[in-house]
Amino acid sequence: MMSKVSILMTVLLMAIGAAMWGLWSSYFEPKLLLFSPERRVGNFANMDKVFPASHVPASTAPLRFEEQLKQIVENYQYNDRIHSVRDFIERSSSTGLLVIKDGKIVHEWYIDGYDASTNITSFSVAKSFVSTLIGIAQSEGLLSVDDPIIKHIPQLKDSAFADVTIEDALQMSTGIAFSEIYEDKSTDSYTIFDKMFIWAQPIDLLTGSYDSKSSPGKQFDYASINTQVLSYVLRSVYNKPLVDILHKKIWQPAGMSSSAYWNTDLYGTELGFMALNATLRDYAKLGLLMLNNGTLNGHRIVSSAWVETATSPAKPYLERGKIYGEWGYQHQWWLPKGNNQDFAAIGIWGQMIYVNPAKNVVIVKSAADPKFKDHEFESVVLFRQIANTLK
Secondary structure, three states, rough: OOOOOHHHHHHHHHHHHHHHHHHHHHHHHHHOOOOOOOOHHHHHHOHHHHOOOEEOOOOOOOOOOEEHHHHHHHHEEEOOOOEEEEHHHHHHHHEEEEEEEEEEEEEEEEOOOOOOOOOOOHHHHHHHHHHHHHHHHOOOOOOOOOOOOHHHHHHHOOOHHOEEEEEHOOOOOOEEOOOOOOOOOOOHHHHHHHHHHHOOOHOOOHHOOOOOOOOOOOOOOOOOHHHHHHHHHHHHHHOOOOOHHHHHHOOOOOOOOOOEEEEEEEOOOOOOOOOOEHHHHHHHHHHHHHHOEEEEOOEEEOOOOHHHHHHHOOOOOHHOOOOOOOOEEEOOOOEOOOOOOOOOEEHHHEEEEEEEEEEEEEEEEEEEEOOOHHHHHHHHHHHHHOOOHHO
8 A cells, every 4th residue: 555655745736747748838938839720820820828918009199091992803814824822812711812002901801810900929029110210210210220230239249240331230131140041840930939948048048149150231031039139128228128219219109009018038028030910910010111111100110211211122132033043132131033123021821912103002912821932923923913903
């Protein structure tokens, strides 16, 4: 027979085991299953249940869209073939599509429980918000894009960022050895989450932990840690959390009509390189802000010079068509080949804000697309044809 002490120890161990299992299943399991086919659609609309988050209040002077609904194209041409929009929506696992022409909503569509009030995750679309905040900070005299990163973050003076400028980070040209290959879960774009959420390392500490593999300012090499250091710079020059900066400088004056949130590490520091979560209508307002040369909702939010600079490649290796054969790049905006004006904020899994100044069109798409790389440029081709046919 078991002694009373043995019984108590057994009960205690079972209780500890149950508590540990509860912790794992409620905290670590959702992260491990973030991209699982049966959960990702739901996760992408509920990222505050996956990672910690800091909230952004809605604007007290919201910009409300007038609706003037129209039929958009049913078919489009891509790679010398005719495709149906319906087929593309299904192939790309899209969950929402919003089309704005001349400041009015002309098409809006959602599926899988998403609607106009859903806070949908952005992934790297968030990078374009960080870029815009850098532009605002520069116009306020708080920084220059020519500044070395360590001018504002001296804590990184012994890191690979020691010789990197803000401009280098904006252009994804830092030379930092941060590997980002989405097909390989051993790369830094995946393991950084283990470090933050399993090993409880602060994102600020991780930012300076990567080596250098090449000289800065010489070549394009997409690495999310570059945007994270930009958000670190913003927090330093404003001495505020990123969500507070976003609210004061963009969310409030641009008239964002819904509250939003930004996912954080375990210590409340925003993941500036991803995971801003907002409605498609509010994402569209960043596109409209850029379309309107930095003004929206009756406010000058960022300078027109910044809008021009942010969407015009400044170096030969950033020109349209020079990156992956289809893209150019500048200040955290992608510049598709075949047009000298349009540009896009792009996030993995099919998130996009597309801006077509010539046609006065902004298009926003959300998705949970496992083949997002195959569909990114096709999205632009479709969006161009939608823009070209809207009257």
